[in-house]
Amino acid sequence: MKKKYAFSMLEIIIVLSVVGMLSVALFANFNNTERTQVLKAEWCISKIEGEVRNFINSAMRSRNLQIEEAWTLQQIFPDKYTIHFNTNNTGVTLGYTIGINKKTYKILDYTKLCNEKGIFLKAYPENFNQIIMNKGFQQEKAEEIFPFSLTGGDNGTLFTWEVIFRINFWEGTEKDIRKWSIDSRTQNFHSQGCNLYYEGENRLECERRLN
DSSP states (O other), rough: OOHHHHHHHHHHHHHHHHHHHHHHHHHHHHHHHHHHHHHHHHHHHHHHHHHHHHHHHHHTTOOEEEEEEETEEEEESSSSEEEOOOOTTEEEEEEETTTTTTEEEEEEEEEHHGGGGGEEEEEETTTTTTEEGGGGGOOOOOTTSSEEEEEGGGGGGSEEEEEEEEEEEETTTTEEEEEEEEEETTTTEEEEEEOBBOOOGGTTBBTTTTT
């Protein structure tokens, strides 16, 4: 009886060991799948998007900004709030203007926010690179078309534009994962994930990116 019980326990231990090894192998394999990379990238973009949305909300409500100088918090009351998409795809810079003085408030660096998780993001704003917002979204000058404006490249002032976020899966392979659509006429900032993709050569591009 005792021998039979001992043998059964040994079988259980062996089975549990095999199951444990298979679980570890499956988890390691899952952790390297494209889907897992996309989920991590989406989490990173959501973090960046949250910062951008809060900043736009601060501009709309004419809220002050807090910055730390000499170990103390300083209250800043901007005349304009700016969101700049760095042309070298390193991140998004949140800035402000008081009078004619332009200052940096916060840099949302993709490397610091994403690469430590093995994610490499690139944003493609093309010629568009900046949102300029008057405090309270109020028109300050008669010649101003919109107190919430989009600027960049040779296009001058734009009415609508979009930013495509991509992820590098491996060398030479990039996949669209999210699109930001911005409309200066309605001060609208819309975000949507890429759940559908083209087929064939463009299979990694968001099918809705041109809609």
